[in-house]
Amino acid sequence: MSTMKFKGCNNFRQRLVCATLSGRPLVITHIRSEEEEPGLRDFEGGFLRLLERLTNGCQVEINETGTVLRYIPGIIIGGRHEHDCGSARSISWFLEGILPLAVFAKQPLHLSLSGLTNDRLDVSVDNVKAVILPLLAYFGAEGATLNVKKRGLPPSGGGHVEFSCPIVRELRPCNLVDAGLIKRVRGVAYCAKISPQFANRVVTSARGLLNHLLPDVYVHTDHYKGLAGGHSPGFGLTLVAESTTGCLLAVDVHAKEGALPEDVGERGSALLLEEVRRGGCVDSVGQALVLLLMALGPEDVSKVRIGQLTMHGIQTLRLAREAFGVTFKIRADTETGTVLLSCLGSGVRNFSKKVT
Incomplete structure:
Protein backbone atom coordinates (compact mmCIF):
# COMPACT_ATOMS: atom_id res chain seq x y z
CA MET A 1 0.00 0.00 0.00
CA SER A 2 1.38 3.37 -1.01
CA THR A 3 1.65 6.07 1.66
CA MET A 4 -0.70 9.05 1.50
CA LYS A 5 1.24 12.30 1.95
CA PHE A 6 -0.22 15.71 2.80
CA LYS A 7 0.92 19.11 4.04
CA GLY A 8 -0.83 21.33 6.58
CA CYS A 9 -3.62 20.77 9.08
CA ASN A 10 -6.62 21.16 6.75
CA ASN A 11 -9.08 18.26 6.52
CA PHE A 12 -7.30 16.58 9.44
CA ARG A 13 -10.14 14.25 10.47
CA GLN A 14 -11.07 13.17 6.94
CA ARG A 15 -7.46 12.35 6.07
CA LEU A 16 -7.19 10.03 9.07
CA VAL A 17 -10.59 8.46 8.35
CA CYS A 18 -9.77 7.83 4.68
CA ALA A 19 -6.39 6.36 5.60
CA THR A 20 -8.11 4.01 8.06
CA LEU A 21 -10.80 2.89 5.62
CA SER A 22 -8.36 2.43 2.72
CA GLY A 23 -5.76 0.72 4.93
CA ARG A 24 -3.02 3.06 3.68
CA PRO A 25 -0.33 4.67 5.86
CA LEU A 26 -0.55 8.44 6.21
CA VAL A 27 2.09 11.15 6.63
CA ILE A 28 1.15 14.79 7.31
CA THR A 29 3.96 17.36 7.39
CA HIS A 30 4.21 21.14 7.93
CA ILE A 31 1.40 21.16 10.51
CA ARG A 32 1.19 24.88 11.40
CA SER A 33 4.97 25.04 10.95
CA GLU A 34 4.89 28.78 10.21
CA GLU A 35 2.77 29.77 13.22
CA GLU A 36 3.95 31.06 16.61
CA GLU A 37 2.60 27.88 18.22
CA PRO A 38 3.45 25.16 15.68
CA GLY A 39 2.15 21.61 15.61
CA LEU A 40 -1.01 19.73 16.51
CA ARG A 41 -3.60 21.29 18.80
CA ASP A 42 -5.05 19.53 21.86
CA PHE A 43 -8.35 18.75 20.12
CA GLU A 44 -6.51 17.10 17.20
CA GLY A 45 -4.56 15.01 19.68
CA GLY A 46 -7.90 14.16 21.29
CA PHE A 47 -9.23 12.94 17.95
CA LEU A 48 -6.16 10.74 17.53
CA ARG A 49 -6.75 9.25 21.01
CA LEU A 50 -10.38 8.55 20.09
CA LEU A 51 -9.24 6.91 16.87
CA GLU A 52 -6.85 4.70 18.83
CA ARG A 53 -9.74 3.59 21.05
CA LEU A 54 -11.94 2.71 18.07
CA THR A 55 -9.26 0.73 16.24
CA ASN A 56 -6.94 -2.15 17.08
CA GLY A 57 -3.30 -2.08 15.99
CA CYS A 58 -2.99 1.48 14.74
CA GLN A 59 0.34 3.29 15.19
CA VAL A 60 0.71 7.05 15.71
CA GLU A 61 4.06 8.85 15.65
CA ILE A 62 4.40 12.61 16.22
CA ASN A 63 7.71 14.48 16.14
CA GLU A 64 8.90 16.71 19.00
CA THR A 65 7.43 19.92 17.58
CA GLY A 66 4.14 18.27 16.59
CA THR A 67 4.53 19.39 12.97
CA VAL A 68 4.87 15.87 11.49
CA LEU A 69 2.38 13.03 11.97
CA ARG A 70 2.86 9.45 10.83
CA TYR A 71 -0.17 7.18 11.06
CA ILE A 72 -0.50 3.49 10.26
CA PRO A 73 -4.16 2.38 10.43
CA GLY A 74 -5.49 -0.59 12.34
CA ILE A 75 -8.73 -2.59 12.31
CA ILE A 76 -11.92 -0.75 13.26
CA ILE A 77 -13.34 -2.63 16.25
CA GLY A 78 -16.17 -0.40 17.56
CA GLY A 79 -17.59 -1.47 20.92
CA ARG A 80 -18.26 0.66 24.03
CA HIS A 81 -16.03 3.64 24.78
CA GLU A 82 -15.92 6.90 26.73
CA HIS A 83 -14.09 10.04 25.62
CA ASP A 84 -13.62 13.57 26.93
CA CYS A 85 -13.69 15.96 23.96
CA GLY A 86 -12.38 18.94 25.93
CA SER A 87 -13.59 22.50 25.46
CA ALA A 88 -11.66 23.65 22.36
CA ARG A 89 -14.02 21.99 19.85
CA SER A 90 -17.51 20.60 20.26
CA ILE A 91 -18.60 16.98 20.61
CA SER A 92 -20.03 17.20 17.08
CA TRP A 93 -16.56 17.88 15.65
CA PHE A 94 -15.48 14.47 16.93
CA LEU A 95 -18.74 12.76 15.93
CA GLU A 96 -18.63 14.05 12.36
CA GLY A 97 -15.16 12.62 11.98
CA ILE A 98 -15.82 9.10 13.22
CA LEU A 99 -19.25 8.55 11.58
CA PRO A 100 -17.82 6.99 8.37
CA LEU A 101 -15.70 4.66 10.52
CA ALA A 102 -18.53 3.61 12.83
CA VAL A 103 -20.59 1.89 10.13
CA PHE A 104 -17.62 -0.28 9.06
CA ALA A 105 -16.63 -1.38 12.57
CA LYS A 106 -16.37 -4.99 13.77
CA GLN A 107 -19.04 -4.38 16.43
CA PRO A 108 -21.78 -1.74 16.81
CA LEU A 109 -20.36 1.42 18.33
CA HIS A 110 -21.59 2.89 21.63
CA LEU A 111 -19.87 6.15 22.55
CA SER A 112 -20.20 8.26 25.67
CA LEU A 113 -18.83 11.74 24.91
CA SER A 114 -18.41 14.73 27.21
CA GLY A 115 -17.58 18.35 26.39
CA LEU A 116 -19.30 21.12 24.41
CA THR A 117 -22.67 20.29 22.86
CA ASN A 118 -23.03 23.70 21.19
CA ASP A 119 -20.58 26.41 20.17
CA ARG A 120 -20.04 28.97 17.42
CA LEU A 121 -17.35 26.98 15.55
CA ASP A 122 -19.00 23.64 14.86
CA VAL A 123 -22.33 22.10 14.03
CA SER A 124 -24.48 21.43 17.13
CA VAL A 125 -25.46 18.01 18.48
CA ASP A 126 -29.08 18.95 17.71
CA ASN A 127 -28.12 19.38 14.05
CA VAL A 128 -26.32 16.03 14.03
CA LYS A 129 -29.37 14.32 15.51
CA ALA A 130 -31.89 15.98 13.19
CA VAL A 131 -30.00 15.97 9.87
CA ILE A 132 -26.69 14.08 9.85
CA LEU A 133 -28.02 10.79 11.28
CA PRO A 134 -30.94 10.66 8.76
CA LEU A 135 -28.34 11.11 6.00
CA LEU A 136 -26.49 8.11 7.40
CA ALA A 137 -29.75 6.13 7.32
CA TYR A 138 -30.23 7.06 3.66
CA PHE A 139 -27.00 5.19 2.87
CA GLY A 140 -28.24 2.09 4.72
CA ALA A 141 -26.92 2.66 8.27
CA GLU A 142 -30.34 2.85 9.92
CA GLY A 143 -30.84 2.96 13.66
CA ALA A 144 -28.09 5.38 14.76
CA THR A 145 -29.14 7.36 17.84
CA LEU A 146 -27.85 10.40 19.72
CA ASN A 147 -29.17 11.35 23.16
CA VAL A 148 -28.24 14.62 24.88
CA LYS A 149 -27.95 13.88 28.61
CA LYS A 150 -26.40 17.22 29.61
CA ARG A 151 -26.12 20.49 27.73
CA GLY A 152 -22.57 21.90 27.62
CA LEU A 153 -21.98 25.47 26.43
CA PRO A 154 -18.75 27.45 26.03
CA PRO A 155 -16.40 28.25 27.56
CA SER A 156 -16.45 25.51 30.22
CA GLY A 157 -18.62 22.82 28.59
CA GLY A 158 -19.81 20.06 30.88
CA GLY A 159 -22.14 18.47 28.33
CA HIS A 160 -22.70 14.75 27.91
CA VAL A 161 -24.15 12.74 25.00
CA GLU A 162 -24.69 9.05 24.29
CA PHE A 163 -24.16 7.92 20.68
CA SER A 164 -24.80 4.50 19.18
CA CYS A 165 -24.37 3.37 15.59
CA PRO A 166 -25.13 0.07 13.83
CA ILE A 167 -22.75 -1.59 11.39
CA VAL A 168 -23.39 -2.44 7.73
CA ARG A 169 -21.74 -4.80 5.26
CA GLU A 170 -21.75 -2.11 2.59
CA LEU A 171 -23.44 1.22 1.99
CA ARG A 172 -26.33 1.78 -0.40
CA PRO A 173 -25.92 3.99 -3.48
CA CYS A 174 -27.78 7.29 -3.16
CA ASN A 175 -29.96 9.23 -5.58
CA LEU A 176 -30.52 12.59 -3.88
CA VAL A 177 -31.48 14.73 -6.87
CA ASP A 178 -35.07 15.87 -6.24
CA ALA A 179 -34.98 18.72 -3.73
CA GLY A 180 -38.77 19.27 -3.70
CA LEU A 181 -40.42 22.21 -1.94
CA ILE A 182 -40.13 23.16 1.73
CA LYS A 183 -43.23 21.92 3.57
CA ARG A 184 -42.38 22.51 7.24
CA VAL A 185 -39.80 23.89 9.67
CA ARG A 186 -38.90 22.31 12.98
CA GLY A 187 -36.40 23.45 15.56
CA VAL A 188 -35.18 23.66 19.13
CA ALA A 189 -34.36 26.76 21.17
CA TYR A 190 -32.10 25.68 24.03
CA CYS A 191 -30.92 27.49 27.13
CA ALA A 192 -28.86 26.43 30.12
CA LYS A 193 -28.45 27.97 33.58
CA ILE A 194 -30.54 31.03 32.64
CA SER A 195 -34.24 31.90 32.65
CA PRO A 196 -36.37 29.78 30.27
CA GLN A 197 -37.82 33.08 29.02
CA PHE A 198 -34.71 33.46 26.87
CA ALA A 199 -35.66 30.36 24.86
CA ASN A 200 -39.29 31.50 24.61
CA ARG A 201 -38.21 34.87 23.20
CA VAL A 202 -35.95 33.14 20.64
CA VAL A 203 -38.91 31.01 19.48
CA THR A 204 -41.22 34.01 19.12
CA SER A 205 -38.62 35.90 17.10
CA ALA A 206 -37.82 32.96 14.80
CA ARG A 207 -41.48 32.23 14.11
CA GLY A 208 -42.15 35.90 13.40
CA LEU A 209 -40.23 35.77 10.14
CA LEU A 210 -40.92 32.17 9.08
CA ASN A 211 -44.70 32.28 9.60
CA HIS A 212 -44.96 34.92 6.87
CA LEU A 213 -43.79 32.26 4.42
CA LEU A 214 -44.95 28.95 5.89
CA PRO A 215 -47.77 28.00 8.28
CA ASP A 216 -46.21 24.75 9.55
CA VAL A 217 -43.46 26.07 11.85
CA TYR A 218 -42.87 24.48 15.25
CA VAL A 219 -39.89 25.32 17.46
CA HIS A 220 -39.84 23.76 20.92
CA THR A 221 -37.84 24.95 23.91
CA ASP A 222 -35.24 22.89 25.75
CA HIS A 223 -34.31 24.28 29.18
CA TYR A 224 -31.51 22.77 31.25
CA LYS A 225 -30.76 23.67 34.85
CA GLY A 226 -28.51 22.41 37.62
CA LEU A 227 -26.08 19.65 36.70
CA ALA A 228 -27.90 19.00 33.41
CA GLY A 229 -27.02 22.53 32.28
CA GLY A 230 -23.27 21.94 32.27
CA HIS A 231 -20.78 24.48 33.60
CA SER A 232 -21.61 27.64 31.61
CA PRO A 233 -24.81 29.64 30.92
CA GLY A 234 -26.01 30.42 27.40
CA PHE A 235 -28.69 29.89 24.77
CA GLY A 236 -29.10 29.27 21.06
CA LEU A 237 -31.24 27.92 18.23
CA THR A 238 -31.26 25.08 15.70
CA LEU A 239 -33.73 25.18 12.78
CA VAL A 240 -34.45 22.38 10.29
CA ALA A 241 -36.39 22.79 7.04
CA GLU A 242 -37.94 19.62 5.57
CA SER A 243 -38.95 19.35 1.91
CA THR A 244 -41.75 17.39 0.24
CA THR A 245 -39.17 14.80 -0.87
CA GLY A 246 -37.68 14.36 2.62
CA CYS A 247 -34.58 16.53 2.18
CA LEU A 248 -33.38 18.26 5.35
CA LEU A 249 -31.58 21.61 5.58
CA ALA A 250 -30.44 22.94 8.96
CA VAL A 251 -28.71 25.93 10.57
CA ASP A 252 -27.32 26.66 14.04
CA VAL A 253 -26.99 29.92 15.95
CA HIS A 254 -25.32 30.11 19.35
CA ALA A 255 -25.72 33.42 21.14
CA LYS A 256 -22.66 35.58 21.72
CA GLU A 257 -22.18 37.11 25.14
CA GLY A 258 -24.67 39.95 25.59
CA ALA A 259 -26.75 39.02 22.52
CA LEU A 260 -30.52 39.55 22.58
CA PRO A 261 -32.78 36.49 22.15
CA GLU A 262 -34.72 38.37 19.44
CA ASP A 263 -31.54 38.83 17.41
CA VAL A 264 -30.68 35.12 17.72
CA GLY A 265 -34.15 34.11 16.47
CA GLU A 266 -34.06 36.52 13.53
CA ARG A 267 -30.55 35.46 12.54
CA GLY A 268 -31.51 31.78 12.66
CA SER A 269 -34.52 32.36 10.40
CA ALA A 270 -32.45 34.45 7.97
CA LEU A 271 -29.71 31.81 7.79
CA LEU A 272 -32.28 29.06 7.16
CA LEU A 273 -33.86 31.05 4.32
CA GLU A 274 -30.40 31.57 2.83
CA GLU A 275 -29.75 27.82 3.02
CA VAL A 276 -33.06 27.15 1.27
CA ARG A 277 -32.25 29.77 -1.37
CA ARG A 278 -29.05 27.94 -2.28
CA GLY A 279 -31.15 24.89 -3.13
CA GLY A 280 -30.05 21.28 -3.30
CA CYS A 281 -30.90 18.16 -1.32
CA VAL A 282 -28.08 18.49 1.23
Whole structure:
Protein backbone atom coordinates (compact mmCIF):
# COMPACT_ATOMS: atom_id res chain seq x y z
CA MET A 1 0.00 0.00 0.00
CA SER A 2 1.38 3.37 -1.01
CA THR A 3 1.65 6.07 1.66
CA MET A 4 -0.70 9.05 1.50
CA LYS A 5 1.24 12.30 1.95
CA PHE A 6 -0.22 15.71 2.80
CA LYS A 7 0.92 19.11 4.04
CA GLY A 8 -0.83 21.33 6.58
CA CYS A 9 -3.62 20.77 9.08
CA ASN A 10 -6.62 21.16 6.75
CA ASN A 11 -9.08 18.26 6.52
CA PHE A 12 -7.30 16.58 9.44
CA ARG A 13 -10.14 14.25 10.47
CA GLN A 14 -11.07 13.17 6.94
CA ARG A 15 -7.46 12.35 6.07
CA LEU A 16 -7.19 10.03 9.07
CA VAL A 17 -10.59 8.46 8.35
CA CYS A 18 -9.77 7.83 4.68
CA ALA A 19 -6.39 6.36 5.60
CA THR A 20 -8.11 4.01 8.06
CA LEU A 21 -10.80 2.89 5.62
CA SER A 22 -8.36 2.43 2.72
CA GLY A 23 -5.76 0.72 4.93
CA ARG A 24 -3.02 3.06 3.68
CA PRO A 25 -0.33 4.67 5.86
CA LEU A 26 -0.55 8.44 6.21
CA VAL A 27 2.09 11.15 6.63
CA ILE A 28 1.15 14.79 7.31
CA THR A 29 3.96 17.36 7.39
CA HIS A 30 4.21 21.14 7.93
CA ILE A 31 1.40 21.16 10.51
CA ARG A 32 1.19 24.88 11.40
CA SER A 33 4.97 25.04 10.95
CA GLU A 34 4.89 28.78 10.21
CA GLU A 35 2.77 29.77 13.22
CA GLU A 36 3.95 31.06 16.61
CA GLU A 37 2.60 27.88 18.22
CA PRO A 38 3.45 25.16 15.68
CA GLY A 39 2.15 21.61 15.61
CA LEU A 40 -1.01 19.73 16.51
CA ARG A 41 -3.60 21.29 18.80
CA ASP A 42 -5.05 19.53 21.86
CA PHE A 43 -8.35 18.75 20.12
CA GLU A 44 -6.51 17.10 17.20
CA GLY A 45 -4.56 15.01 19.68
CA GLY A 46 -7.90 14.16 21.29
CA PHE A 47 -9.23 12.94 17.95
CA LEU A 48 -6.16 10.74 17.53
CA ARG A 49 -6.75 9.25 21.01
CA LEU A 50 -10.38 8.55 20.09
CA LEU A 51 -9.24 6.91 16.87
CA GLU A 52 -6.85 4.70 18.83
CA ARG A 53 -9.74 3.59 21.05
CA LEU A 54 -11.94 2.71 18.07
CA THR A 55 -9.26 0.73 16.24
CA ASN A 56 -6.94 -2.15 17.08
CA GLY A 57 -3.30 -2.08 15.99
CA CYS A 58 -2.99 1.48 14.74
CA GLN A 59 0.34 3.29 15.19
CA VAL A 60 0.71 7.05 15.71
CA GLU A 61 4.06 8.85 15.65
CA ILE A 62 4.40 12.61 16.22
CA ASN A 63 7.71 14.48 16.14
CA GLU A 64 8.90 16.71 19.00
CA THR A 65 7.43 19.92 17.58
CA GLY A 66 4.14 18.27 16.59
CA THR A 67 4.53 19.39 12.97
CA VAL A 68 4.87 15.87 11.49
CA LEU A 69 2.38 13.03 11.97
CA ARG A 70 2.86 9.45 10.83
CA TYR A 71 -0.17 7.18 11.06
CA ILE A 72 -0.50 3.49 10.26
CA PRO A 73 -4.16 2.38 10.43
CA GLY A 74 -5.49 -0.59 12.34
CA ILE A 75 -8.73 -2.59 12.31
CA ILE A 76 -11.92 -0.75 13.26
CA ILE A 77 -13.34 -2.63 16.25
CA GLY A 78 -16.17 -0.40 17.56
CA GLY A 79 -17.59 -1.47 20.92
CA ARG A 80 -18.26 0.66 24.03
CA HIS A 81 -16.03 3.64 24.78
CA GLU A 82 -15.92 6.90 26.73
CA HIS A 83 -14.09 10.04 25.62
CA ASP A 84 -13.62 13.57 26.93
CA CYS A 85 -13.69 15.96 23.96
CA GLY A 86 -12.38 18.94 25.93
CA SER A 87 -13.59 22.50 25.46
CA ALA A 88 -11.66 23.65 22.36
CA ARG A 89 -14.02 21.99 19.85
CA SER A 90 -17.51 20.60 20.26
CA ILE A 91 -18.60 16.98 20.61
CA SER A 92 -20.03 17.20 17.08
CA TRP A 93 -16.56 17.88 15.65
CA PHE A 94 -15.48 14.47 16.93
CA LEU A 95 -18.74 12.76 15.93
CA GLU A 96 -18.63 14.05 12.36
CA GLY A 97 -15.16 12.62 11.98
CA ILE A 98 -15.82 9.10 13.22
CA LEU A 99 -19.25 8.55 11.58
CA PRO A 100 -17.82 6.99 8.37
CA LEU A 101 -15.70 4.66 10.52
CA ALA A 102 -18.53 3.61 12.83
CA VAL A 103 -20.59 1.89 10.13
CA PHE A 104 -17.62 -0.28 9.06
CA ALA A 105 -16.63 -1.38 12.57
CA LYS A 106 -16.37 -4.99 13.77
CA GLN A 107 -19.04 -4.38 16.43
CA PRO A 108 -21.78 -1.74 16.81
CA LEU A 109 -20.36 1.42 18.33
CA HIS A 110 -21.59 2.89 21.63
CA LEU A 111 -19.87 6.15 22.55
CA SER A 112 -20.20 8.26 25.67
CA LEU A 113 -18.83 11.74 24.91
CA SER A 114 -18.41 14.73 27.21
CA GLY A 115 -17.58 18.35 26.39
CA LEU A 116 -19.30 21.12 24.41
CA THR A 117 -22.67 20.29 22.86
CA ASN A 118 -23.03 23.70 21.19
CA ASP A 119 -20.58 26.41 20.17
CA ARG A 120 -20.04 28.97 17.42
CA LEU A 121 -17.35 26.98 15.55
CA ASP A 122 -19.00 23.64 14.86
CA VAL A 123 -22.33 22.10 14.03
CA SER A 124 -24.48 21.43 17.13
CA VAL A 125 -25.46 18.01 18.48
CA ASP A 126 -29.08 18.95 17.71
CA ASN A 127 -28.12 19.38 14.05
CA VAL A 128 -26.32 16.03 14.03
CA LYS A 129 -29.37 14.32 15.51
CA ALA A 130 -31.89 15.98 13.19
CA VAL A 131 -30.00 15.97 9.87
CA ILE A 132 -26.69 14.08 9.85
CA LEU A 133 -28.02 10.79 11.28
CA PRO A 134 -30.94 10.66 8.76
CA LEU A 135 -28.34 11.11 6.00
CA LEU A 136 -26.49 8.11 7.40
CA ALA A 137 -29.75 6.13 7.32
CA TYR A 138 -30.23 7.06 3.66
CA PHE A 139 -27.00 5.19 2.87
CA GLY A 140 -28.24 2.09 4.72
CA ALA A 141 -26.92 2.66 8.27
CA GLU A 142 -30.34 2.85 9.92
CA GLY A 143 -30.84 2.96 13.66
CA ALA A 144 -28.09 5.38 14.76
CA THR A 145 -29.14 7.36 17.84
CA LEU A 146 -27.85 10.40 19.72
CA ASN A 147 -29.17 11.35 23.16
CA VAL A 148 -28.24 14.62 24.88
CA LYS A 149 -27.95 13.88 28.61
CA LYS A 150 -26.40 17.22 29.61
CA ARG A 151 -26.12 20.49 27.73
CA GLY A 152 -22.57 21.90 27.62
CA LEU A 153 -21.98 25.47 26.43
CA PRO A 154 -18.75 27.45 26.03
CA PRO A 155 -16.40 28.25 27.56
CA SER A 156 -16.45 25.51 30.22
CA GLY A 157 -18.62 22.82 28.59
CA GLY A 158 -19.81 20.06 30.88
CA GLY A 159 -22.14 18.47 28.33
CA HIS A 160 -22.70 14.75 27.91
CA VAL A 161 -24.15 12.74 25.00
CA GLU A 162 -24.69 9.05 24.29
CA PHE A 163 -24.16 7.92 20.68
CA SER A 164 -24.80 4.50 19.18
CA CYS A 165 -24.37 3.37 15.59
CA PRO A 166 -25.13 0.07 13.83
CA ILE A 167 -22.75 -1.59 11.39
CA VAL A 168 -23.39 -2.44 7.73
CA ARG A 169 -21.74 -4.80 5.26
CA GLU A 170 -21.75 -2.11 2.59
CA LEU A 171 -23.44 1.22 1.99
CA ARG A 172 -26.33 1.78 -0.40
CA PRO A 173 -25.92 3.99 -3.48
CA CYS A 174 -27.78 7.29 -3.16
CA ASN A 175 -29.96 9.23 -5.58
CA LEU A 176 -30.52 12.59 -3.88
CA VAL A 177 -31.48 14.73 -6.87
CA ASP A 178 -35.07 15.87 -6.24
CA ALA A 179 -34.98 18.72 -3.73
CA GLY A 180 -38.77 19.27 -3.70
CA LEU A 181 -40.42 22.21 -1.94
CA ILE A 182 -40.13 23.16 1.73
CA LYS A 183 -43.23 21.92 3.57
CA ARG A 184 -42.38 22.51 7.24
CA VAL A 185 -39.80 23.89 9.67
CA ARG A 186 -38.90 22.31 12.98
CA GLY A 187 -36.40 23.45 15.56
CA VAL A 188 -35.18 23.66 19.13
CA ALA A 189 -34.36 26.76 21.17
CA TYR A 190 -32.10 25.68 24.03
CA CYS A 191 -30.92 27.49 27.13
CA ALA A 192 -28.86 26.43 30.12
CA LYS A 193 -28.45 27.97 33.58
CA ILE A 194 -30.54 31.03 32.64
CA SER A 195 -34.24 31.90 32.65
CA PRO A 196 -36.37 29.78 30.27
CA GLN A 197 -37.82 33.08 29.02
CA PHE A 198 -34.71 33.46 26.87
CA ALA A 199 -35.66 30.36 24.86
CA ASN A 200 -39.29 31.50 24.61
CA ARG A 201 -38.21 34.87 23.20
CA VAL A 202 -35.95 33.14 20.64
CA VAL A 203 -38.91 31.01 19.48
CA THR A 204 -41.22 34.01 19.12
CA SER A 205 -38.62 35.90 17.10
CA ALA A 206 -37.82 32.96 14.80
CA ARG A 207 -41.48 32.23 14.11
CA GLY A 208 -42.15 35.90 13.40
CA LEU A 209 -40.23 35.77 10.14
CA LEU A 210 -40.92 32.17 9.08
CA ASN A 211 -44.70 32.28 9.60
CA HIS A 212 -44.96 34.92 6.87
CA LEU A 213 -43.79 32.26 4.42
CA LEU A 214 -44.95 28.95 5.89
CA PRO A 215 -47.77 28.00 8.28
CA ASP A 216 -46.21 24.75 9.55
CA VAL A 217 -43.46 26.07 11.85
CA TYR A 218 -42.87 24.48 15.25
CA VAL A 219 -39.89 25.32 17.46
CA HIS A 220 -39.84 23.76 20.92
CA THR A 221 -37.84 24.95 23.91
CA ASP A 222 -35.24 22.89 25.75
CA HIS A 223 -34.31 24.28 29.18
CA TYR A 224 -31.51 22.77 31.25
CA LYS A 225 -30.76 23.67 34.85
CA GLY A 226 -28.51 22.41 37.62
CA LEU A 227 -26.08 19.65 36.70
CA ALA A 228 -27.90 19.00 33.41
CA GLY A 229 -27.02 22.53 32.28
CA GLY A 230 -23.27 21.94 32.27
CA HIS A 231 -20.78 24.48 33.60
CA SER A 232 -21.61 27.64 31.61
CA PRO A 233 -24.81 29.64 30.92
CA GLY A 234 -26.01 30.42 27.40
CA PHE A 235 -28.69 29.89 24.77
CA GLY A 236 -29.10 29.27 21.06
CA LEU A 237 -31.24 27.92 18.23
CA THR A 238 -31.26 25.08 15.70
CA LEU A 239 -33.73 25.18 12.78
CA VAL A 240 -34.45 22.38 10.29
CA ALA A 241 -36.39 22.79 7.04
CA GLU A 242 -37.94 19.62 5.57
CA SER A 243 -38.95 19.35 1.91
CA THR A 244 -41.75 17.39 0.24
CA THR A 245 -39.17 14.80 -0.87
CA GLY A 246 -37.68 14.36 2.62
CA CYS A 247 -34.58 16.53 2.18
CA LEU A 248 -33.38 18.26 5.35
CA LEU A 249 -31.58 21.61 5.58
CA ALA A 250 -30.44 22.94 8.96
CA VAL A 251 -28.71 25.93 10.57
CA ASP A 252 -27.32 26.66 14.04
CA VAL A 253 -26.99 29.92 15.95
CA HIS A 254 -25.32 30.11 19.35
CA ALA A 255 -25.72 33.42 21.14
CA LYS A 256 -22.66 35.58 21.72
CA GLU A 257 -22.18 37.11 25.14
CA GLY A 258 -24.67 39.95 25.59
CA ALA A 259 -26.75 39.02 22.52
CA LEU A 260 -30.52 39.55 22.58
CA PRO A 261 -32.78 36.49 22.15
CA GLU A 262 -34.72 38.37 19.44
CA ASP A 263 -31.54 38.83 17.41
CA VAL A 264 -30.68 35.12 17.72
CA GLY A 265 -34.15 34.11 16.47
CA GLU A 266 -34.06 36.52 13.53
CA ARG A 267 -30.55 35.46 12.54
CA GLY A 268 -31.51 31.78 12.66
CA SER A 269 -34.52 32.36 10.40
CA ALA A 270 -32.45 34.45 7.97
CA LEU A 271 -29.71 31.81 7.79
CA LEU A 272 -32.28 29.06 7.16
CA LEU A 273 -33.86 31.05 4.32
CA GLU A 274 -30.40 31.57 2.83
CA GLU A 275 -29.75 27.82 3.02
CA VAL A 276 -33.06 27.15 1.27
CA ARG A 277 -32.25 29.77 -1.37
CA ARG A 278 -29.05 27.94 -2.28
CA GLY A 279 -31.15 24.89 -3.13
CA GLY A 280 -30.05 21.28 -3.30
CA CYS A 281 -30.90 18.16 -1.32
CA VAL A 282 -28.08 18.49 1.23
CA ASP A 283 -27.13 21.55 3.27
CA SER A 284 -23.62 22.99 3.40
CA VAL A 285 -22.82 21.20 6.69
CA GLY A 286 -23.74 17.68 5.52
CA GLN A 287 -22.19 18.10 2.08
CA ALA A 288 -18.72 16.71 2.86
CA LEU A 289 -20.10 13.65 4.68
CA VAL A 290 -22.43 12.78 1.79
CA LEU A 291 -19.62 13.07 -0.78
CA LEU A 292 -17.38 10.82 1.32
CA LEU A 293 -20.14 8.22 1.81
CA MET A 294 -20.77 8.26 -1.96
CA ALA A 295 -17.08 7.50 -2.53
CA LEU A 296 -17.26 4.64 0.02
CA GLY A 297 -20.43 3.20 -1.52
CA PRO A 298 -20.85 0.14 -3.77
CA GLU A 299 -19.56 0.08 -7.35
CA ASP A 300 -22.74 1.70 -8.58
CA VAL A 301 -23.68 5.23 -9.59
CA SER A 302 -24.58 7.64 -6.77
CA LYS A 303 -25.95 11.11 -7.44
CA VAL A 304 -26.54 14.18 -5.28
CA ARG A 305 -27.75 17.71 -5.93
CA ILE A 306 -26.23 20.48 -3.83
CA GLY A 307 -26.63 24.24 -3.73
CA GLN A 308 -22.97 25.14 -4.14
CA LEU A 309 -19.70 23.41 -3.34
CA THR A 310 -18.14 24.53 -0.08
CA MET A 311 -14.38 24.58 0.44
CA HIS A 312 -14.77 21.57 2.73
CA GLY A 313 -16.67 19.76 -0.03
CA ILE A 314 -13.94 20.52 -2.58
CA GLN A 315 -11.28 19.15 -0.22
CA THR A 316 -13.37 15.98 0.22
CA LEU A 317 -13.54 15.49 -3.57
CA ARG A 318 -9.75 15.72 -3.78
CA LEU A 319 -9.32 13.35 -0.85
CA ALA A 320 -11.73 10.78 -2.37
CA ARG A 321 -9.62 10.70 -5.53
CA GLU A 322 -6.36 10.42 -3.59
CA ALA A 323 -7.50 7.73 -1.12
CA PHE A 324 -9.95 5.62 -3.14
CA GLY A 325 -9.40 6.61 -6.78
CA VAL A 326 -12.98 7.90 -7.00
CA THR A 327 -13.53 10.75 -9.46
CA PHE A 328 -16.75 12.76 -9.38
CA LYS A 329 -18.54 14.08 -12.43
CA ILE A 330 -19.71 17.66 -11.74
CA ARG A 331 -22.44 19.34 -13.77
CA ALA A 332 -23.91 22.78 -13.12
CA ASP A 333 -27.70 23.06 -13.48
CA THR A 334 -28.24 26.59 -14.76
CA GLU A 335 -32.04 26.39 -14.43
CA THR A 336 -32.02 25.81 -10.68
CA GLY A 337 -28.59 27.27 -9.88
CA THR A 338 -27.54 23.99 -8.24
CA VAL A 339 -24.73 21.51 -8.86
CA LEU A 340 -25.24 17.82 -9.71
CA LEU A 341 -22.47 15.43 -8.65
CA SER A 342 -22.22 11.74 -9.53
CA CYS A 343 -19.63 9.01 -9.04
CA LEU A 344 -18.98 5.28 -9.01
CA GLY A 345 -18.30 4.11 -5.47
CA SER A 346 -15.08 2.36 -4.47
CA GLY A 347 -16.94 -0.66 -3.07
CA VAL A 348 -15.65 -0.55 0.52
CA ARG A 349 -17.03 -3.53 2.46
CA ASN A 350 -17.20 -4.50 6.10
CA PHE A 351 -16.14 -8.15 6.17
CA SER A 352 -16.85 -8.37 9.91
CA LYS A 353 -20.57 -7.97 9.20
CA LYS A 354 -22.20 -11.31 8.40
CA VAL A 355 -24.43 -11.58 5.35
CA THR A 356 -28.08 -12.00 6.40
